[in-house]
Amino acid sequence: AQSVTQPDIHITVSEGASLELRCNYSYGATPYLFWYVQSPGQGLQLLLKYFSGDTLVQGIKGFEAEFKRSQSSFNLRKPSVHWSDAAEYFCAVEYGNKLVFGAGTILRVKS
């Protein structure tokens, strides 16, 4: 069955530091991959998506993600974190018109 694993439940980084959130997926075919962000009390907002082509994908708010087929990974990165990036981040894979989400990673930013 298709699944998405986000191994880190919580991550804390200092403001201005770099960030990498990990995501691994299990899917037989070429996946469609997504990263969503959820701020407290809000719905999910799409940060970026990968369908094909260049394996390094740029998104909104300065985020990027790299698709690595050999590692079945789609890690999210940001070179310099801002306090406003504190939120919960969800990786997802599309399967038959449905999104399968990971459990999420809560990002805390310390000043």
Added chain:
Amino acid sequence: DAGVIQSPRHEVTEMGQEVTLRCKPISGHDYLFWYRQTMMRGLELLIYFNNNVPIDDSGMPEDRFSAKMPNASFSTLKIQPSEPRDSAVYFCASSLTEDYNEQFFGPGTRLTVL
């Protein structure tokens, strides 16, 4: 466009009562999805529609849950009777028919069943 609209934003009810959650998708979107988010189970897909027709309801927990989409601009998720374990945030999302299938989420309805 106003985005996906959900109402109410918060609902508090007593066990055994009927609860109806409402969703208005983005105009022109042919797919509509209902999700439930809890601490224990994360984000789960309950059901989704294509052109107002339910396609996959395998995520609906039990017969107490039902969803309808009478037209392209409105959907409801009903719980009857409600139970405390139904307390969660319920999200509605919509997407276009194209293959890339980006979903746009509403703000959610926080349901508390006492």
